[in-house]
């Protein structure tokens with residue numbers, strides 16, 4: 576009789592833990608995984624004697640279209656640039672005492688808010704609980720206070736995504752990377768589609784973080800493993816674009832894995848050649864400057880090189896038949912999604928370059944994107 580009783584007392588906590596976990600999953604819902612976790616870290620204050628300031632680092636929120644920082648209920652910063660400028664552009668000022676810090680991230684379909692209480696005393700920032708070191712981390716696994724309990728359905732696959740600047744600004748894109756607001760501007764001459772194109776200028780020294788100089792836009796289009804998608808856009812290289820640097824890279828459109836494990840395809844310029852690279856050069860053509868070029872890129876998204884493929888039309892010609900390559904990181908059944916970047920990213924050695932993009936559209940069929 577003792578045996579079964581002992582077994583049940585051991586099992587009961589396990590069963591309880593399982594039920595709690597299952598309940599938590601039901602509450603959060605499968606849609607919660609769609610948005611990346613938002614981690615907030617308050618870094619050690621390097622405050623002056625009377626001026627405690629707090630450096631904030633926000634990580635894991637790159638899918639966010641916008642991140643806003645609130646202190647004691649007041650909006651202190653709002654940012655669409657990445658990396659989020661809170662930690663980069665200087666620290667926020669906090670008086671001694673208790674403060675409620677909230678970071679709100681707005682994703683395409685959801686909004687997430689993280690809150691933490693901190694204490695500033697003796698010129699140090701202390702978190703309200705757990706270890707009282709100056710740095711706090713807000714757990715990504717904590718249930719979201721204001722996340723919707725049911726996922727918002729994604730638009731049907733027949734919908735087109737436009738990054739064509741017809742809003743007259745760059746707001747269609749999720750993420751902006753530029754060192755100053757004059758690097759990515761709306762242009763009407765030249766333009767290729769509708770009323771507006773975008774002009775990207777990158778000068779030596781336009782480095783963001785430890786990477787090469789860049790001015791880029793990015794969007795998370797949520798392509799699932801096994802899905803096929805067509806992308807159409809137009810690119811114009813300024814007549815003065817430097818093309819004498821054969822051994823230095825220029826990237827003007829690229830797909831990257833969200834975990835940064837790989838650049839999954841890159842449309843590049845090396846010297847005076849345009850190249851499509853994925854594990855080596857898959858297509859190239861001489862670059863003609865001062866005219867618009869049309870790209871239609873077809874991808875089957877898969878980490879399996881026997882399933883995934885890429886295909887390309889350039890200036891109306893079918894230049895690359897479907898070519899089997901892995902187009903996602905991860906493994907079959909556990910793929911890492913990609914995001915698309917368009918703009919200009921180039922080696923330090925290359926002088927100032929200007930490129931225009933227009934008419935980016937993503938859709939389910941060739942006909943859909945051609946007619947967009």
Ligand SMILES: [Ca+2]
Nearest residue numbers: 739768769771
């Ligand atoms: Ca346009």
